[in-house]
Amino acid sequence: MKQEILDKQNAKLAEVASRLGKVSGVTGSHTLNDELNIIVQSAEIISVLKNLQTIEGFSTLIDITAVDYPENVQRFEIVYHLLSMNNNIRVRVKTAIKDGQSIQSAVEIWPVANWFEREVFDMYGVLFENHPDLRRILTDYGFEGHPLRKDFPLTGYQEVRYDEEQKRVVYEPVKLVQEFRNFDFLSPWENMLPGDEKAQKQEGAK
DSSP states (O other), X not given: OHHHHHHHHHHHHHHHHHHHTTSTTEEEXXXXXXXXXXXXXXXXHHHHHHHHXXXXXXXXXXXXXEEEOTTSSSOEEEEEEEEETTTTEEEEEEXXXXXXXXXXXXXXXOTTHHHHHHHHHHHHOOOEETOTTOOOSSSOTTOOXXXXXXXXXXXXXXXXXXXXXXXXXXXXXOOOOGGGTOOOOSOSSTTTSTTXXXXXXXXXXX
């Protein structure tokens, strides 16, 4: 029974992929883990998403996220996860943009995209055109930078504390003593584990 359901879902995904292959802006597609992945040009993202909602029946937007590839010319990959509840199938739509390039907001299609896009803006710095209220949603108003970018330092740029004298929250540059900045990433269980790298390193130094 389970295999019959999977076969039906895969057949439906194949139909969707075949039709989308003729849609302007769709540059490729493949199936991975029983989910259809669609590659779209960023300029056509809204028209493709509307097609998926109205024609293909993907009525539910599950999530919008991003991936940072600093080495790529088109640094950010924006990813949309959609669900067709009638057919019980999912599709993942991907598009890529350059750092500093904006992309059209999907709020007009799915109002829930409002918070998803705000999160992507907050974490990656991606700008969404025509978004009704594009501001930070997870970090503080005075936060500097975007935490999920690969070049964002693990310590951040500022630390926040409550100042008793001023009776308010204050922002200060992060200050770490040197020993907390250097890590050797080796086992802390020195001389206890067979083949312990740190123990071998220490033996070699003697």
